[in-house]
Amino acid sequence: MTDFSIIGKRVALVDSAGKTTGQGKYTDDLSLPGMLTGKILHSPYPHARIKKIDASKAEAMEGVVCVVTGPDAPNKYGILPVGHDETALAVEKVRYVGDNVACVVATSESIAERALELIEVEYEQLPAWFDPEDSMKAERDWIHPQRPNNIEKDYHHVFGDPDKGFAEADVVTEHRYIAGEVTHAAMEPHCTLASFEIDSQTGQPGRLTAWSSTQVPYYLQHKLSIVLEMPMQQIRVIKPLVGGGFGGKSEVIPLEIIAAVAARKAKAPVKITYTREEVFWAHRGRPRTIIDLKIGAKKDGHLTSVAAKVIQDGGAYCSYGVVTILYSGALLGALYDIPNIRYDGYRVLTNKPACGAMRGHGTVNVRFAFESQLDEIAVQLDIDPAEIRRINLLKPPCVTVNNLRVQSYGLPECIEKVIERSGWRARRSHLPPARGMGMACSHYVSGAANSIIRSDMPHSTVNIKIDRDGGVVVYTGASDIGQGSDTMVAQIVAEVLGIGLGRIRVIAADTDLTPIDIGSYSSRVTFMNGNASLRSAEDVKKKIVAAAALKMNCAPEDVMMRDDRVWKRGTTSPATNGAGAEHAAKADAAGGSVREVSGRVEGQTLRGSLQQKRKDEGPKDQMSFE
Amino acid sequence: MKKELIELRVNGRSHELAIEPSELLLDVLRQELDLTGSKRGCDDSSCGACTVLVDGVPTLSCTMLAMSCAADEQDAPDITTVEGIADHGALAAIQKAYGDWGGAQCGFCTPGFMITVKALLDRNPEPSEDDIRHALSGNLCRCTGYTQMYQAIKAAIEAEQRSR
Numbered sequence: 001m002t003d004f005s006i007i008g009k010r011v012a013l014v015d016s017a018g019k020t021t022g023q024g025k026y027t028d029d030l031s032l033p034g035m036l037t038g039k040i041l042h043s044p045y046p047h048a049r050i051k052k053i054d055a056s057k058a059e060a061m062e063g064v065v066c067v068v069t070g071p072d073a074p075n076k077y078g079i080l081p082v083g084h085d086e087t088a089l090a091v092e093k094v095r096y097v098g099d100n101v102a103c104v105v106a107t108s109e110s111i112a113e114r115a116l117e118l119i120e121v122e123y124e125q126l127p128a129w130f131d132p133e134d135s136m137k138a139e140r141d142w143i144h145p146q147r148p149n150n151i152e153k154d155y156h157h158v159f160g161d162p163d164k165g166f167a168e169a170d171v172v173t174e175h176r177y178i179a180g181e182v183t184h185a186a187m188e189p190h191c192t193l194a195s196f197e198i199d200s201q202t203g204q205p206g207r208l209t210a211w212s213s214t215q216v217p218y219y220l221q222h223k224l225s226i227v228l229e230m231p232m233q234q235i236r237v238i239k240p241l242v243g244g245g246f247g248g249k250s251e252v253i254p255l256e257i258i259a260a261v262a263a264r265k266a267k268a269p270v271k272i273t274y275t276r277e278e279v280f281w282a283h284r285g286r287p288r289t290i291i292d293l294k295i296g297a298k299k300d301g302h303l304t305s306v307a308a309k310v311i312q313d314g315g316a317y318c319s320y321g322v323v324t325i326l327y328s329g330a331l332l333g334a335l336y337d338i339p340n341i342r343y344d345g346y347r348v349l350t351n352k353p354a355c356g357a358m359r360g361h362g363t364v365n366v367r368f369a370f371e372s373q374l375d376e377i378a379v380q381l382d383i384d385p386a387e388i389r390r391i392n393l394l395k396p397p398c399v400t401v402n403n404l405r406v407q408s409y410g411l412p413e414c415i416e417k418v419i420e421r422s423g424w425r426a427r428r429s430h431l432p433p434a435r436g437m438g439m440a441c442s443h444y445v446s447g448a449a450n451s452i453i454r455s456d457m458p459h460s461t462v463n464i465k466i467d468r469d470g471g472v473v474v475y476t477g478a479s480d481i482g483q484g485s486d487t488m489v490a491q492i493v494a495e496v497l498g499i500g501l502g503r504i505r506v507i508a509a510d511t512d513l514t515p516i517d518i519g520s521y522s523s524r525v526t527f528m529n530g531n532a533s534l535r536s537a538e539d540v541k542k543k544i545v546a547a548a549a550l551k552m553n554c555a556p557e558d559v560m561m562r563d564d565r566v567w568k569r570g571t572t573s574p575a576t577n578g579a580g581a582e583h584a585a586k587a588d589a590a591g592g593s594v595r596e597v598s599g600r601v602e603g604q605t606l607r608g609s610l611q612q613k614r615k616d617e618g619p620k621d622q623m624s625f626e
Numbered sequence: 627m628k629k630e631l632i633e634l635r636v637n638g639r640s641h642e643l644a645i646e647p648s649e650l651l652l653d654v655l656r657q658e659l660d661l662t663g664s665k666r667g668c669d670d671s672s673c674g675a676c677t678v679l680v681d682g683v684p685t686l687s688c689t690m691l692a693m694s695c696a697a698d699e700q701d702a703p704d705i706t707t708v709e710g711i712a713d714h715g716a717l718a719a720i721q722k723a724y725g726d727w728g729g730a731q732c733g734f735c736t737p738g739f740m741i742t743v744k745a746l747l748d749r750n751p752e753p754s755e756d757d758i759r760h761a762l763s764g765n766l767c768r769c770t771g772y773t774q775m776y777q778a779i780k781a782a783i784e785a786e787q788r789s790r
Contacts, residue, residue, distance in 0.1 A: 012725035013730065020722075020724050020736055020737075021708065021721060022661070022663015022664070022707065022708035026665070110648075187667045187675060187732065187766070187768045188667070241733060243733065243734025244731075244769055481732060483731070
């Protein structure tokens with residue numbers, strides 16, 4: 001079907017009017033009766049043992065409700081199951097300037113700020129590590145005692161025979177590349193509002209609701225459950241509008257946990273909003289990366305072997321680090337046809353804000369090194385930079401040397417168009433002094449292989465409810481963070497059901513109302529939640545079509561649905577107005593409930609996997625390139 | 627800190643408020659008047675998300691004392707926030723165009739842009755591309771949708787001209 005009525009058309013985002021009028025609510029725009037403000041005390045030292053915290057003066061201040069410290073919620077958590085190394089607030093040690101020490105809950109921000117100055121903390125400073133190559137040599141004072149030499153994770157992969165590949169090469173280049181650290185800087189600083197309800201049966205504090213600026217509401221629900229020792233079903237996470245993420249809200253950020261712990265202790269709703277400075281401390285950005293890269297090539301430009309040693313300056317906590325350093329290696333071999341690869345990756349802890357996932361998770365820095373060096377090889381071999389990339393293209397469908405199955409590619413066509421539209425050849429030969437024109441290729445996978453909450457359950461489920469007058473409510477767990485997933489879901493459902501966007505209401509990212517979607521990251525939402533929406537809408541359509549066929553005395557194949565109308569193929573004047581509302585009611589009466597249908601996407605069906613547990617074991621499933 | 631009574635004229639309505647003299651205009655708008663459309667992005671006049679009009683002049687409300695915008699015997703400055711630019715309950719041309727052309731993505735910077743563009747078009751109904759770029763240079767969009775914004779602004783100008 002290429003004759004779409006809504007997909008591919010220019011439509012305003014379904015939430016755009018809220019954004020242009022100021023009516024749309026982001027987390028910090030929300031308030032509750034009796035709401036208090038939380039302010040966090042941050043560590044002034046990069047690495048220190050906390051000997052004593054005395055908050056009595058702060059607590060005595062008029063307007064201060066309570067002061068929260070590490071022992072109030074000592075359970076460890078982390079976004080990865082293998083990296084549970086954070087606590088809501090520091091328990092024994094602080095590990096970077098900006099680490100979270102205490103939280104003042106007060107009736108106003110100005111009171112909370114003044115109270116922070118009254119908290120007395122006694123520190124015993126420890127040696128701190130700022131450079132990953134120094135940090136790896138540390139023999140004591142490790143940042144986390146369970147990580148010897150401050151190495152969070154190392155990978156050593158060998159595919160093919162790299163040494164033989166280098167021996168066969170006509171040219172071998174070898175350089176060190178260093179890429180600086182980058183932070184996401186979403187326009188909206190992180191914010192969380194947490195509130196407990198009193199349980200009607202027990203009379204005690206019961207369910208928690210957390211409104212939060214997050215890309216991953218279901219992961220937040222899970223981590224809150226660990227730290228607060230509450231079952232997930234007692235925790236409701238709602239994602240209001242989010243002012244951009246870029247990966248910086250793709251894991252649980254300290255204030256999200258601190259706000260909930262503070263609300264529990266204060267026995268009142270608590271909101272915490274980061275200042276811009278605190279956003280930089282919370283960070284989780286792209287790590288500073290040191291790349292020692294060696295590439296071998298034949299005279300004709302064909303690559304024979306690649307060896308990369310990658311050291312990532314991960315900061316003080318694991319965060320997504322184990323995945324970042326895996327991706328740096330796993331995606332090395334997926335863009336070009338490289339017969340032999342050696343990869344040595346080290347994720348190293350340092351006493352700096354923790355790095356995490358940022359756009360192009362793990363791949364960007366290594367790609368910068370690779371593409372730079374490919375240009376050098378092109379110059380040495382006197383081959384056009386565009387041509388050397390073409391020479392080394394994969395020929396999909398294929399399986400790379402590290403067992404990545406490439407189904408779709410698009411790179412040859414992309415290079416072709418860039419050459420044509422940029423006037424590559426003509427312009428490059430007439431460049432004025434000190435001007436250059438270059439080309440670099442990059443790629444990423446769509447879809448996450450595994451949910452971080454280990455489970456065989458679907459990664460995405462979408463429910464659709466049909467009202468009796470033809471209104472459609474779509475319940476999706478997808479987190480719109482500005483990328484437009486609410487609109488994407490509405491477009492898909494509208495297209496399948498043949499109705500306009502005006503009939504569709506999207507309810508999204510509310511763990512009480514919407515079925516699970518594992519989050520907005522890894523370019524997975526359109527791929528996975530979009531497919532779940534499609535399946536769900538197709539199921540609804542099938543039921544409406546069956547009822548309509550019965551009524552119109554025709555075969556189901558002859559029932560047409562488009563432009564808010566249902567009609568029999570061949571009749572020219574669509575008679576029924578109302579998106580098959582009448583037919584939906586009929587289908588109900590006929591026994592098959594059309595009111596609610598769900599479509600889901602199993603992680604096992606649609607996923608791109610980069611798991612490489614052993615050097616000889618590659619990913620098994622397909623990936624979709626972008 | 628002792629509070630003082632002030633009168634603030636916002637979106638054509640007057641409000642009597644008791645505030646601390648150190649309170650910023652942005653906080654008063656957001657917390658006292660519940661006008662949460664103006665956003666705090668940076669705390670230090672870098673990003674433009676808090677832009678409001680004070681007597682028609684784009685002003686960064688995150689670094690402006692509310693007291694200094696208060697009415698006195700001589701003067702009652704008119705403050706306009708993003709909530710005050712819709713056209714009789716419908717989207718103003720620039721708001722509609724930002725939606726249609728994808729000028730608003732995550733939307734957090736959008737209120738600031740709405741105000742800045744309104745000030746530009748009030749002053750100069752037919753700005754050149756250079757005028758537009760210059761006027762928008764104090765507002766940041768991390769989603770980097772500037773091209774769509776230029777398209778939206780041109781579309782809004784054309785819509786205004788057609789309706790004239």
